[in-house]
Amino acid sequence: MPLDYTHFLINFKRYEGTAGDAGLDLAQTIEAVGSRTDATFAVAPQTPDVRLLAEETSLPIVAQAIDAVEPGRGNGEISIQAVAAAGADGVLINHPESPDTLTDVEAFVAECASFGLESIVCVDSVEAGRAALAFDPDCLLFETPADIATGRAMTRSHPGRVEAFVAMVDLENPRTRVLLGGGITDAADVADALDSGADAAGAASAFMNADDRDAWLSAVADALTSG
Template identity: 30%
Template sequence: MYGKDSMKMAKIADKLAKKYNIDCIFTGQLIDLQKIVLETNNLIITAQHMDSLVPGRGMGHVLPEGLVDAGIQAVVLNHAEKPLTIAKLDATIKRAKELGLMTIVCADTVEQCRAIAELNPDCMICEPNTLIGTGNSSNEEYILETTKAVREVNSNILIMQAAGVSNAADVKKVMTLGADGTGGTSGIINAPSWEDKIDEMMSALVKFKK
């Protein structure tokens, strides 16, 4: 998603985040994010990647300072489509923290969740790579085990359980099992009405707001 569609989605999410008074993370193509920052007020605008470099040489890389200058507040790291080594992930999380960017780090297995929690990101998205975009959400055992693995290392890390979440029932399931939040992509994009789908999921989520 990009351009006008991305802006349309952002404005819908912005309106509903205000309606329900919840923290809503919105990611998008880097080239669209600065426009979205300027035209929304209630979203945590989030880059889908950044690099750990400092100003200087870096052709083709995503400079952390550039994100901050554009008004971006957070960054997703280590998504299944943009994986990082532990060394690169460690360095990138530290660079983000230097600049006050919220770090949202993806992890696949229970072992990965435990290892990445040691790097102390602000938030983790625990989701099996095999379920991303399938419409099938994680089973109860996975949600409980990954949540436990993260909390045993650092109880301050926020946990999102997100793979395949696409309706209110999925939201209720992951939140009841101990997640701090959830999200969706394909389930929203493929819905007949983006606004109705986001409203459905946010209305389910707000019942668990702390």
């Protein structure tokens, strides 16, 4: 399914307990909270599990990364054709932990459009966001690598930077949505992200490290539906 806004994106990355059946169990927990609260969650599973989660849940599924490859000879890389066929709804592009060149970002955004996938381009500054907007992505995920997994959300540490970024996107390409990540820790951070003008928010470690994931998701869902 296409990604709805407003949503909360949970990236499984390579955390312990996110692969195979364990990852499916986590996704089903997320799905159950979303159904109960009418909030929209999306999940970025480990790549081999894209098809499993796409087939076994109703969650929007985002591929963590793709490689700049053409069909044909080669080994081990992940093609956009593969993640599209597996049932992905979107692709993370230029994530700080798997960066892409600007040339590849341009190509990936165009390929996502041709396959009907949401292009979510990760950027760490107003300048990088402006450069990516030239390619007309569906969404910019704004976060600084130094804030990832720190519990230090940019809305608290650098509110002016967030406001400047949202204003720049609204001015230069209002079709593109803004997803705020990097240090999002709890429901209050999600509410702050939406109040700052972001269209969505996301996290990885905050969800994985939550003592009670159901309660954590429920609080986030309340922030999503109240924003």
